[in-house]
Amino acid sequence: MSKDDESWLWHKRIAHINMKHLNKLISKDFEIGLPKIKFEKNKLCDACQEGKQVKVSFKPKNIVTTSRPLELLPMDLFGPSRTMSFGGSYYGLVLVDDFSRYTWTLFLAHKSDTFGVFRKFVKLIQNKKNLKIVSIRSEHGKKFENKDFNLFCEVNGIEHNFSAPRTPQQNGLVERKNRSLEELARTMLNDSKLHKYFWVETVNTACYTMNRALIRLILKKTPYELFNRRKPNISHLHIFFANALCLIMEKIN
Secondary structure, eight states, X not given: OOHHHHHHXXXXXXXXXXXXXXXXXXXXXXXXXXXXXXXXXXXXXXXXXXXXXXXXXXXXXXXXOOSSTTSEEEEXXXXXXXXXXXXXXXXXXXXXXXXXXXXXXXXXXXXXGHHHHHHHHHHXXXXXXXXXXXXXXXXXXXXXXXXXXXXXXXXXXXXXXXXXXXXXXXXXXXXXXXXXXXXXXXXHHHHHTOOGGGHHHHHHHHHHHHHHHOOBTTTXXXXXXXXXXXXXXXXXXXXXXXXXXXXOOOXXX
């Protein structure tokens, strides 16, 4: 395989992240498994042209306001999707760890399922990390501002902060994550030619890749490394919905 073909192969494997960013990952040795080649954009990617039509510039936050993972989790709900997912979902709940920028995407069929999905997530992630969530941040609205949320936060010692009405920039971190996830998912869906009801799979893949390939500039590490204290290994990545062969072994009696 030529270096040019290998460059474009990894561009697709890492959720269509731009070549300039891939070179940055190589130069600072942020990843395990990424080939040491120069990534050059010598042509246009049709899927990127279709999926990344809108470009919005945001200045990165130049201070660190939290000191450890799970100290603050901004969250936001997006949807409903026009298309029901393969698994029956219409909505997505996005949570971002403020310290590491590690991101989770959870999916639900109804907006009223938000609290139940959040409660399961909290129990799972606190047990996994052996850390307590200190505070969460969300917008106002019945999906977040209700008796179930209030009681759960009170019992578990979680401070629930709300962004001011009509000021989404106060919860800008997770709002930007939503847009990035949507953009990358749309691009992969265009490239794969899959039906739109696979949107959950593309959003999940985009989130998985972003955690391992984006960089928290001020801390000079990926979200994965900041959250898990080890560098991510991306050697296993393949193009989303790439053709594959499956070997079916003969039944052994």
